[in-house]
């Protein structure tokens with residue numbers, strides 16, 4: 167069990183029997199199990215609230231790793247999942263299809279298709295969606311008879327997931343897998359083209375090495391788990407131009423940014439450029455069930471279209487296009503269509519700007535940045551991460567700093583009062 171013995175005893179007494187009985191047997195994410203703080207036992211969630219087993223209620227600033235964009239337990243999504251559960255929770259997608267998946271594919275391509283993205287490959291997590299995107303990019307060239315294009319260009323500060331291929335295109339330091347250094351496929355990790363010098367450097371690298379590069383992958387507008395860094399739309403225009411010039415595929419990983427987080431339904435819309443492949447997950451089901459999608463341009467799909475079985479995309483997760491998850495995603499898209507989500511994101515953005523800006527004056531604060539429904543206070547350093555996390559819990563909010571970052575990615579439906587409580591807690595705790 168993580169944490170020290172006295173802390174364990176106190177929590178075991180305060181929590182239900184299942185907590186102490188089961189905690190010995192789980193391995194928690196991103197945690198040194200010996201020193202990690204004990205996790206909080208959650209009994210229920212609703213709206214932007216997390217109800218703990220000991221009766222406390224926390225205002226949630228993270229929306230479960232940015233997934234629960236409509237708040238928890240939205241009745242419309244719940245009803246759709248319940249209806250689906252009564253008829254068919256899951257059926258394999260090999261040789262069989264079902265209404266929820268095909269409806270979702272049609273609706274997603276209805277949104278993305280005008281940009282040319284019109285084939286959806288479903289999977290069950292963001293990391294796998296990235297793996298599929300990378301496989302598409304690598305095999306795209308082979309299927310076209312081009313050999314040697316085996317590398318992917320990705321960016322410092324990026325994070326694309328925890329599976330082998332996804333780790334290999336994430337920043338080795340901020341991407342959480344430094345302890346596996348040297349064991350992963352070696353990809354080309356460079357600076358984002360943020361200014362003239364870095365653009366020229368990337369252009370020169372591509373000019374020299376394009377024949378061994380298959381694709382560029384980037385998180386558009388906001389790099390999430392790698393450090394919550396923002397860049398402007400011009401960077402995406404630069405990348406599109408470079409990819410076109412050097413004839414590379416361009417992958418936008420919108421697993422963090424997709425579905426409104428940056429103020430538009432998809433971040434790439436703000437740049438007026440389109441990727442060849444896009445990855446989606448997280449808020450796709452409104453945070454209810456695991457589901458991901460890799461959506462490809464026709465030209466990518468066409469490279470796999472052949473009489474030759476060897477040119478097929480050989481991927482097929484057991485739970486791909488799970489019917490419950492697709493029903494949740496369809497219901498989530500209904501909510502985007504009939505509720506003012508993007509306007510809510512705009513209001514959150516304004517409030518976050520006003521309320522977090524005063525943090526900039528604090529001596530320990532390095533930067534304050536806001537984009538859509540994401541607010542970030544970057545500190546010079548965080549000495550005691552566990553202690554800082556606990557301070558927020560004591561304030562009655564769930565905010566989970568990492569590295570040197572304190573951030574908010576709330577549900578778009580959060581009330582003004584709840585958001586002010588979150589930002590007030592950040593100002594107080596950091597002061």
Ligand SMILES: Cc1ncc(COP(=O)(O)O)c(C=O)c1O
Nearest residue numbers: 291292293325326327390421422
């Ligand atoms: C941009 C991005 N890509 C990929 C992933 C990996 O998604 P998952 O955790 O569902 O595997 C994440 C998760 O944080 C992400 O933010």
